[in-house]
Amino acid sequence: MRLSWSSASIPDSHGDVERAVIGGTICMIPCPAKAIVLIDGEHYPDVVTGALRSLASSYLVVGAVFLGGTEKIKGSDLEKEAEKLYGIPVLFGREPEAALGEGIRRWTPDCIVDLSDEPVLGYQQRFRLVSHALAANVAYLGSDFHFNPPRLERVAQAPSLSIIGTAKRVGKTALSGYVARRLQESLAGSPGQGVVVVAMGRGGPSVPEVVDGLDHALSSEELLEWSRQGRHAASDHFEDAALSRVTTIGCRRCGGGLAGQPFVSNVVEGVRLANGLAPAMLILEGSGASIPPVYTDARLCVAGANQPLDYVVGYLGLYRLLVSDAVVLAMAEEPLASRDKVKDLIDRMQRERPDMPVVPVVFRPRPLDDIQGRVVAFFCTAPGVQLPVLRRHLEEVHGCRVVLVSGNLADRRLLRKDLEAPQMDRVDTVLTEIKAAAVDVVVEEAACRDLPVVFVDNDPQEVPPGKVGDLNQVVADLAGLARERYRG
Structure with a gap:
């Protein structure tokens, strides 16, 4: 995704901070930000080191995680030669997520800068790395994307x-x-x-x-x-x-x-x-x-x-x-x-x-009142394929007779059609979840028909x-x- 950035430097207790307005969200990143870079062997080392130099004005690069690929690497023992090749400490690992996690624990970065690409790092693997970085409260960015960990305010004064x-x-x-x-x-x-x-x-x-x-x-x-x-x-x-x-x-x-x-x-x-x-x-x-x-x-x-x-x-x-x-x-x-x-x-x-x-x-479904012997219409948001199961449960466990079941609480047009069905003339009690149009459509219609309404909860069962x-x-x-x- 292409982002539109507007930035300015403002004072902060940690020094200058770059404020980026991204789609209305303010992202606070220390400047220079302490960063881990993700690199691979599909890029020639001098290309990577050139990129690192270009990052120097905005980022303090404290280390790298090598994600794989050796096509552009000439040496036979990359792990020994990596720091000399790239000029920074480099972590290796069979699992990129584990290596990234180790880098985050070791270097406590503000952000991850992704300098890798296909074929070493594809869409699915990249999202895995993003997830692990955000879970560690570390931002993750690349050439045309920037993910920030959700900002969670510490305001609760109880467990x-x-x-x-x-x-x-x-x-x-x-x-x-x-x-x-x-x-x-x-x-x-x-x-x-x-x-x-x-x-x-x-x-x-x-x-x-x-x-x-x-x-x-x-x-x-x-x-x-x-x-x-x-x-x-x-x-x-x-x-x-x-x-x-x-x-x-x-x-x-x-x-x-x-x-x-x-x-x-x-x-x-x-x-x-x-x-x-x-x-x-x-x-x-x-x-x-x-x-x-x-x-x-x-x-x-x-x-x-x-x-x-x-x-x-x-x-x-x-x-x-x-x-x-x-x-x-x-x-x-x-x-x-x-x-x-x-x-x-x-x-x-x-x-x-x-x-x-x-x-x-x-x-x-669990009605909040006794509906034994009632003739009911039941309104919910369940998928259509599940409605027969819910009907059977209400009849077998709660002893009512269900003459109409609708899963259209979230679709007012279809819901109103259901309420106009001839089965409604046989109903003596309306059952409904409290969701979507339950009150302004279903309860309103029940009031017009002078029918009692029984609310229904949904109990989890292992x-x-x-x-x-x-x-x-x-x-x-x-x-x-x-x-x-x-x-x-």
Whole structure:
């Protein structure tokens, strides 16, 4: 990608700093920046040393990582001759990521400057190196690209856990609600607010707002009233408050970078608001593949087994894995994902992070009220291939009769057509998730028909090769880790 740069020097405690405005994002790089260069043997050494001289005005090159290739290298023992050839210390390694990691630990650079190219360094390998650099909080740049680690503000004044995702609709909000309930139960009787969830979304409020789900259950009538006032009453913070009975703070964000940095957000202000509630634990909820721009003590990543493999363990999905402490692999069932694909994903994630627990789960609808014997219409955002499974679960486990099921909450045109279906005349209860057009379309229509609305949560259930209890253990471990890191 070609970037438009505007730069100026400003004073900083570390000396001059180059400020680059990239698509509205301000990137702070010390000038001269301490840099590691990536080099290869497809370039003649004198070409590389010439490039190093050209970098000298902006970068203090402290070392190099040799990525491979020997076509342009004349000597027989490159590792012995490398420092003499290039004039700087050079690291070698079978695995470029390991060599880069060693270089970062040894030289603590501000950035990585990529002087390599095809055929030694292709697209996939380059994204792997970018992910590892960003995970070490080091910028990565080349001739026409520049990746910065997301800027995370340290503002939380309580132990904190963020829940991030590799995409939209992978179950972050359902997991966030589940985690909030488990932790709220464990904190029962403790002083203070207990758990506070800070959620950011593309429909969040312009000023962070508190929604109290702790004192009473939010009703469909309340959400509808807020919707009629012009608020997005199906935003994640309303969903969390209504379904999990915790205090939530709603925030907004616009845009999302490849590494998850929102272009604009008010999440920092939201966390400051949360601090005033004296929470025992803060949960920060990501939006889509965007990461809350606030430092948290622990991090849970939610990935979808239905996603392409490279979206999870390649590109900058790998970055999200590298900076997380545990993974929930959602939608780990056919026809969304085969058993072989689920196993392959788990294997590949654990190759990247052997120490990290991965819990495969599926989601099943759980109405908040008793619907035994009811004739219902169910509205959700699930993929079409999953709707028969959800219908069967509602009928077999909750004892209702489902005459209409729609996965079109995120498509208002199709949703309105579903609401006009003749089956709606037989319905005595409307079931809906709190997402997308749930309130302003579905609850509004239910009110017009004088039908009661029952909100539906999505409970995670472990599936093989996981086992029952794995998720609760991960939640407890993450909470303990967050407290330990916060104290220490």
